[in-house]
Amino acid sequence: MKFSLILLAGLCTLAYSAVLQAHKVKVDQEYIQKQKQIWHLVDHINQPSHYHEHIEIAKSYHIEDHVDQYTKADVVKKFTQYWKYGMLPKGEIFSIMYQDHMEQAIALFQMFYYAKDYQTFYKTAVWARQHVNEGMFLYSLSVAVVHRPDTYGIILPPIYEVYPHYFYNTEVIHQAQVYKQQHYDQQHREKHGDYDYTIVANYSGHYLNLHPEQSMSYYLEDVGLNAFYYYYHLYYPFWMSGEEYGLKNDNRGELFYYMHQQILARYYLERLSNGLGETAFFNWDVPVETPYYPSLEYPNGLEFPSRPKFADLHEYFYNYGQSWTTRDQYGYSPSNVKDAERRINDVIDFGYAYTNEGKKVALFTKEGMNVLGNLIEGNQDSPYQEFYRPIWYYARHLLGYSYQALDKHHVAPSALEHFETSMRDPVFYQLYKKIVLKFQRYKLRLPAYTEHDLTFQGIKVVNVEFERLLTYFEKFYSDITNAVYYTSEELDSNKHPHFRVEQYRLNHKPFNYKVVVKSDKETKAVVKIFIGPKYDQYGRHINITENRLNMLQFDHFVYDLKTGENVITRNSQSSYFYGPDRTSYYDLYKQILGAGNGQTDYYVDGRQNYFYFPQRFMLPKGTQDGMTFQFYVIVYPYVPYHGQQEHHEQDHRFNYPKVGTGGLYIDGYALGYPLDRNIKYEKMWYHIPNSYFYETKIYHKHSDDDNIHHHLHHEH
Numbered sequence: 261m262k263f264s265l266i267l268l269a270g271l272c273t274l275a276y277s278a279v280l281q282a283h284k285v286k287v288d289q290e291y292i293q294k295q296k297q298i299w300h301l302v303d304h305i306n307q308p309s310h311y312h313e314h315i316e317i318a319k320s321y322h323i324e325d326h327v328d329q330y331t332k333a334d335v336v337k338k339f340t341q342y343w344k345y346g347m348l349p350k351g352e353i354f355s356i357m358y359q360d361h362m363e364q365a366i367a368l369f370q371m372f373y374y375a376k377d378y379q380t381f382y383k384t385a386v387w388a389r390q391h392v393n394e395g396m397f398l399y400s401l402s403v404a405v406v407h408r409p410d411t412y413g414i415i416l417p418p419i420y421e422v423y424p425h426y427f428y429n430t431e432v433i434h435q436a437q438v439y440k441q442q443h444y445d446q447q448h449r450e451k452h453g454d455y456d457y458t459i460v461a462n463y464s465g466h467y468l469n470l471h472p473e474q475s476m477s478y479y480l481e482d483v484g485l486n487a488f489y490y491y492y493h494l495y496y497p498f499w500m501s502g503e504e505y506g507l508k509n510d511n512r513g514e515l516f517y518y519m520h521q522q523i524l525a526r527y528y529l530e531r532l533s534n535g536l537g538e539t540a541f542f543n544w545d546v547p548v549e550t551p552y553y554p555s556l557e558y559p560n561g562l563e564f565p566s567r568p569k570f571a572d573l574h575e576y577f578y579n580y581g582q583s584w585t586t587r588d589q590y591g592y593s594p595s596n597v598k599d600a601e602r603r604i605n606d607v608i609d610f611g612y613a614y615t616n617e618g619k620k621v622a623l624f625t626k627e628g629m630n631v632l633g634n635l636i637e638g639n640q641d642s643p644y645q646e647f648y649r650p651i652w653y654y655a656r657h658l659l660g661y662s663y664q665a666l667d668k669h670h671v672a673p674s675a676l677e678h679f680e681t682s683m684r685d686p687v688f689y690q691l692y693k694k695i696v697l698k699f700q701r702y703k704l705r706l707p708a709y710t711e712h713d714l715t716f717q718g719i720k721v722v723n724v725e726f727e728r729l730l731t732y733f734e735k736f737y738s739d740i741t742n743a744v745y746y747t748s749e750e751l752d753s754n755k756h757p758h759f760r761v762e763q764y765r766l767n768h769k770p771f772n773y774k775v776v777v778k779s780d781k782e783t784k785a786v787v788k789i790f791i792g793p794k795y796d797q798y799g800r801h802i803n804i805t806e807n808r809l810n811m812l813q814f815d816h817f818v819y820d821l822k823t824g825e826n827v828i829t830r831n832s833q834s835s836y837f838y839g840p841d842r843t844s845y846y847d848l849y850k851q852i853l854g855a856g857n858g859q860t861d862y863y864v865d866g867r868q869n870y871f872y873f874p875q876r877f878m879l880p881k882g883t884q885d886g887m888t889f890q891f892y893v894i895v896y897p898y899v900p901y902h903g904q905q906e907h908h909e910q911d912h913r914f915n916y917p918k919v920g921t922g923g924l925y926i927d928g929y930a931l932g933y934p935l936d937r938n939i940k941y942e943k944m945w946y947h948i949p950n951s952y953f954y955e956t957k958i959y960h961k962h963s964d965d966d967n968i969h970h971h972l973h974h975e976h
């Protein structure tokens with residue numbers, strides 16, 4: 261079976277509190293100890309650690325004396341070579357999208373991953389915390405924590421609190437630093453719980469209003485949304501071999517497609533709510549209209565590069581006045597993306613890919629979609645990575661309009677070149693639209709679904725009902741203490757000022773919904789619900805064939821149907837795609853300390869882990885007078901996901917799918933089924949008895965707080 265949450269949610273109707281209870285897992289002292297250690301490791305990441313334990317271990321632990329403590333000796337050799345002959349120094353900017361940085365980060369990750377036991381892993385990590393580049397350390401450590409079996413269930417703190425620089429605009433970071441310097445001046449101090457200062461953060465467009473796309477900055481810059489995308493890439497790094505690290509049971513290639521298709525669908529719903537239309541389509545040969553000014557600054561003070569309006573992507577213009585000879589492969593990004601695009605098109609039309617040994621791999625097979633996904637992502641499982649190439653990788657360098665580095669250790673990556681910040685740039689969506697349409701080029705060659713394919717004999721969805729759907733903005737607080745610097749005395753005494761950010765974020769009122777299904781038998785079924793638009797920004801009806809890819813998966817679960825009428829009740833907390841905000845750094849830290857003293861039993865919410873889409877974004881904003889959306893519900897026969905049966909070692913302890921176990925999959929159908937392909941006749945969509953279209957409005961409540969318009973700036 262799936263992880264128990266789905267089972268539970270599928271079998272009975274649960275009240276909110278019961279659902280939350282189901283996510284709570286009691287943990288032991290060993291877990292608490294590990295959790296505490298991981299949190300200490302990432303605390304004040306931009307400063308050397310002040311913990312005495314760290315200082316001791318970093319001095320006394322010599323990796324080369326412990327080669328036998330690592331499963332693979334050559335991993336140690338490789339790493340020590342990098343260490344001896346030049347790794348990215350501390351204080352420089354790290355990006356996984358630069359080849360040299362990536363190779364070093366992998367070498368470091370392998371040290372963490374192949375450490376034979378937790379103690380060796382921990383000591384290696386402490387050593388690296390003091391010696392290796394901060395960004396690289398954080399990245400490699402985080403990937404190791406989500407992939408090592410003995411750290412399954414350990415919660416990584418919210419990335420926007422570990423690295424506030426990548427999530428909050430320069431004014432916010434600057435403000436925190438000013439207050440830190442003026443700490444003894446009473447003026448701005450105002451105690452709230454543990455916090456001495458509250459900084460009100462605005463989205464970009466508040467100060468400099470430069471482009472209509474900025475009206476969406478509350479969405480593009482949402483810290484939960486960006487964190488979600490970052491976490492997804494920790495679980496499925498493009499450089500990770502599925503064979504070596506046990507990702508084989510998860511169809512990562514297909515997931516790459518589905519993840520981005522869903523991100524695009526969600527974005528379109530939000531655009532419509534703001535009166536904007538389709539995500540633009542761009543062409544490499546035509547200047548890119550959409551500019552981007554990140555308003556972000558690196559911890560070392562360098563600003564994120566920006567892209568001007570009508571940015572020219574031709575090799576000559578893109579590189580004008582910069583070095584683009586043999587120093588840097590990224591100077592050739594315009595050609596690289598075009599090569600990659602042409603090869604992808606060819607391979608789809610041809611129906612076969614080639615491996616590096618020249619073996620043919622058929623694409624129009626059961627596994628074909630996953631192969632194509634690996635090929636387009638250009639990940640380690642691609643049939644021929646060097647030939648097909650990761651198009652997104654070069655495209656991000658190109659569209660980010662970052663500078664060609666003179667030296668591989670001094671790079672200034674654009675927002676697109678970090679997973680933490682890429683969703684802030686509107687061009688991100690334009691790029692992935694191009695990529696998602698490649699997959700559709702493939703899907704359109706598969707047979708369209710017929711009435712026979714989609715009909716579930718004897719099953720009828722007779723009614724669907726949703727409670728009133730209401731969205732609003734609410735204040736959200738996060739800890740940005742890590743954006744400022746402290747002396748070791750301040751850190752040791754923990755008497756230093758604490759900073760928090762207050763920011764408005766979208767949310768919705770909790771709601772219930774109901775699906776009524778008539779069945780002529782007892783059977784195991786799958787219920788899938790999508791939400792999508794009904795009209796475009798001009799109020800024109802969008803025909804379902806064109807609307808297919810705009811439909812966002814809303815809920816998906818296995819259900820045992822009884823004979824007769826089944827009333828299935830769900831609520832906004834039941835869907836397993838959506839997760840709550842992570843607990844703030846300091847709050848969780850205090851809980852752990854309390855639990856570590858043995859004061860109380862300690863429970864962990866499994867949804868603090870993994871890459872859940874933010875719960876608060878389950879509904880698009882809608883409008884004040886109500887905006888029409890539609891839900892599409894389909895009930896189909898249950899077929900298990902093939903990967904799961906092969907893998908018997910699924911771990912359910914923490915109620916979230918352990919990576920590589922196939923636990924992510926609810927059933928064995930294509931991701932996005934049945935909207936992943938065309939259907940034979942347009943009108944047929946409305947004649948499948950086991951499906952249902954339900955139309956409703958989403959309302960947006962304007963806040964009484966006048967200030968909100970300043971903060972969000974969506975009136976411009």
Ligand SMILES: *[C@@H]1O[C@H](CO)[C@@H](O)[C@H](O)[C@H]1NC(C)=O
Nearest residue numbers: 431432435459460461462970
């Ligand atoms: C955000 O906007 C408000 C209202 O204009 C202003 O008072 C506040 O200082 C701004 N925050 C920052 C960090 O600039």
Ligand SMILES: *[C@@H]1O[C@H](CO)[C@@H](O)[C@H](O)[C@H]1NC(C)=O
Nearest residue numbers: 802803804805806807942943
């Ligand atoms: C719906 O859109 C598709 C794709 O553009 C088109 O082929 C089809 O004819 C349209 N259907 C109707 C009823 O207009």
